[in-house]
Amino acid sequence: MKYGIIGAGAMGYRYGVMLQENAGVEVDFIDTWEPNVEKVREQGGVSVARDHQNRRIVPINIYYPEEYSGHPDVWIIFKKQMQLAEEMERDQAAGIFHEDQYVFSAMNGMGHFEKIAKYFPADHIICGTAMIATRLDGPANVDFMGAEGTEEMHMARYTNEKPNDVMEAVVADFKQAKMNPIFADDYMGMCMSKVVFNAVTNTLCTMFEMQMGQFIEYEGVREMARQLFDEAYDACERAGIYLIATRQEQVDSVITVSQEYKYHYPSMYQDFSKGRPTEVDYINGYIAKIGRQHDYVCRTHEFVTHEVHMAEMMRKYHKNVENVADVQVEPAKAI
Known part of the structure; x- marks a missing residue:
């Protein structure tokens, strides 16, 4: 199978590089962020590290949509929720989509x-979620977080049908x-299941500008997580949505994943940290929306959504961070 990555960001690079290096398949990258594309071309590839170690240049093929003439079997899409509609319109106008192609995405949030x-x-359409942490520290500069082999993801068809031959081939790759x-x-x-997990770890770490290891140093994390999870599960159950993890499994995963x-x-x-809008409306806000639609008010998720937007507003009074790796903090304590 040949793959095309739409969105050469943290997760786009993670999937593309691992498919290229470990599965030995052909991968093309499509991106619209000019500093990213030009940096790849300048340095001969993307700079990749794992847990800040063994940084190296991985050669890749990267294109703007308008200059791409390839025909991948499967597109892999990793854009921010707020950018996706514009990206898809631009890609369609560039003529890079074809009737025989499949598409996979494991973006954060919903919509x-x-x-x-x-x-x-x-x-x-193949839907996915990824319990895989990756940092984009700058244009063409990515850090794969976590030891090799700790990656985990889920896949399902958008139609909820059984896997067909194409999906089986994608799973194999x-x-x-x-x-x-x-x-x-x-x-x-x-x-x-992934949305409600992110509604705890992503949102709270962002509001308090902390690493995941620092987050779980606080002894009240389990109680905070349980309150957010209970609201989310109650809303989902009223909507007829049943998550693949139990409430307790979600609470436990906050600790284990944050340790990893x-x-x-x-x-x-x-x-x-870079002064860009966050995806909170597609995570906590989406949970709150489901609740309102089914006569259940998720007061904590609604409040947290407002808190993140308030914190976004306050960024205008602070200097943005160009590279997350530049943020100096004390090492997180062992848990």
Whole structure:
């Protein structure tokens, strides 16, 4: 299978490089951020480290949409929720989408599959979630967080049908790439499981500008997580959405995942620190929206959403961080 990555950011680079190096498949990268594209071309590839170690240049093929003439079998999309509609419109205008192609995405938040479905048939869409931490420290400069082999992801078809031959081939490539894919029967329950996890770790780490390891130093984390999870699960159950993890498993995962990625700043903070809008409306805000639609008010999620937007507003009074790696903090204590 040949893959095209739309969005050469933290996760786009992670998937593309691992597919290219571990699975030995052909990968092209499509991006619209000029400093990123030009830096790749200047240095002969993307600069990749894992947990700040062994930084190296990985040669890749990168293009602006308008100059791309390739024909991948599967597109892999990793854009920010706020940028996706404009990106898809530009890619469509550039003529890079074709009727026989499939598309996979494991973006944070919710709302992206409806946008993708405007350009691809429902049965050609593969949904995903990724419990994989990655930092984009600058143009063409990425850091894979976590030891090799700790990557984990879930996949489901947008139609909730059983895997067909194409999806089986994608799963095989992802396994070869060491992404550790797990098949799920219901895409909505699968995706919401990741959304409610991010609604705790991403959001709270962003508001307090902390690494995940620092976050779980606070003894009240389990109680805070349980309050947010209980609201999210109650809202989802009223909407007929059943998550793949139990409430207690979610609470426990906050600790175990934060231990694994203790030096990681979640993607929401990476945007926040650079003065960019966050995806909180597609995470906590999305949970609150589901609740309102089903006569259940998620007061904590609504309040937290406002808090993040207030913190975004306050960035105008502070200097933005160009590179998350420049943030100097004391090492997180062992948990």
